[in-house]
Amino acid sequence: MRDYQLRRLFDQPIIQTSDVKPTFAGFEVLGAFNPAACYYKGEILLLLRVAEAPPAEEGFILVPLIDEQDGELTLTIKRFPEPAEPYDPRVVTLDGKVYLTSISHLRLARSQDGVHFTIDEKPFLFPARMDESFGIEDARITFLEGKYWITYTAVSEHGPGVGLAVTTDFETVERVGMILPPPNKDVALFPQKINGKYMLLHRPMVSEIGKPSVWLAESTDGIHWGNHKFLFGGRGQATSAPSTEAFAWEGGKIGAGPEPILTDEGWLVCYHGADATHAYALALALLDTNDPSNLLDRSSIPLLTPELPWEREGFFPNVVFSNGWIQWPADSVNAGKIWVYYGAADSGVGLAELVQA
Template sequence: MSHHANAHAEFPLGPFRPYEQNPILSPRGDGWESGNVYNPAAVVKDGKVVLLYRAHADDIVSHVGLATSEDGINFERHPDPVLSPTQPYEEFGAEDPRVTEIDGTYYLTYTGWDRKSAQLCLATSTDLYTWTKHGPLFPEFNTFLPQGNGQDAPWSKAGAILPVPIDGRYLMYFGEGSIYHAWSEDLIHWKPCSNDEPLMVPTGPGTFGEFLVEVGPPPVITNNGLILMLHNAAVKNPDGSVRYSCGQLLFDPADPATILAQMNRPWLEPSTYEDTHGLVSNVTFVEGLVFFKDTWFAYYGQSDSTLGVATYKVGDRYSSLGS
């Protein structure tokens, strides 16, 4: 896998700095994206950054919109959704997309929501505008099983596909509550690990992931061939509210279900007004990560209401000490 290594990726990735003029996308109009705009997937295509973002009106039935940018900051939006609910399993929302491009095909995972079960679904495209749906991936799975979520209905979210194969198979990390992994030979049909064998459960008391951990954007191969995955994590406050921030994990491709290293403090956390006020306040939720023009761009939802970006320009340091 060494020839796929990214010379600009290492652990921990960063430091990331939130763009001072966030949000970069906000609700607009009186239609499908008039209420909230957040939780974007990201990919580079034809020299532009493309965002596939979640948006909805006041009915909170989510669609996936598309926006393009030549600088990673200023985006032009396509007027219509590119993916909308059409099936019973997603009747009340096509939510939280993540996208990976492999050999000219885009593999989009998203959450289908029917107000009973959240189910991880897959769609494919060759142009990012027209999508073929392949349905729920893990209809029997419950990623909250280790700690319980008070229901027996299927529950799975947050699928992130590694864009390069490992020994002829493709790897997906997935899960909200706890994190799991799955394998595929054709990128359409996926076999998950056992529901009893999460690779990461909520972290210890007093840590930033003690309530839940959830997969972030698709993982990348680092400069020495290791797998770097960004994730989202949450704590639950005494009043029942939550606070979401972001962590990082490192894996050996030879053993991608065993964590080699993990950050013990967030690399991105709520700090601005938009991060701390919204439909679900105190949330920075990253789902998009691209390397573009010598810079890493991390795209995230701000309190389930607006869309922000944080950047890490290669060469920046966590500290100027000794430089």
């Protein structure tokens, strides 16, 4: 694999939480991050993950979610007494159930130059099914057969699964539904059929046995998926304290990022790894062009780690996470360049360029 580097184009975020207006009056935007990305009619489009929460009430925890009332699905705010013992302010267990204290949706942002974005004031895709009742997170966009396929993490009380929606114009969008049940996430579709099959990368979530890993699946219709194969996993230690061992940076978690890009060497895959302290980094893998189950190469060290203050401090600190990159078309001012949009500390969006050293 060529000697790639990820070089930040700016030392400041190009999108911050404060740039995004809340969907509902009185709600607070806690984070705008982890965007999907694509090139569409001369513009760069991002689908931001926007996390919102209702205003705080002293002595209580407020949980926003989609609930069914009188046969209709509606945004509901559940109210619980605040626990006396210390608790995670993002994920809490109340009355025997696990809840998120914010709800995420996908928000569209547009740019002519890929740097300065205009952000829609309303959601592009908001939770609207019970299997999305806790939120919609971390989308990927793949242009395939004349449509833009949007995969996303759909979260409910049953865990995170993978939803699919499609659009041709980014004005109307069709929900296809859940294509991989919980617990699963980090799905990236390949931008063309391979040997007559649709293919995707995904990350089953493990518990007592096994370690986080990236898997490959195939489909004849893009909806029903099978022939699942292990592709690669983290090479470091998952349960140790912070470590100096070589691959500790991907020993805790691992997952695919944006859609693979076809190069003359094979399919280039951007992926994230996290260590035992939940610090996230970005790396690359290379898959065989005609048989993506054949892993040809991968990074020995991360290409991007959280180093700047706004990457180290935020809603969830010490994170660089990408699920969106674009390769500029040949007729553009940045022809051939690969720009990587990444979420930083679950609070903003940074921009880097993938270059050969």
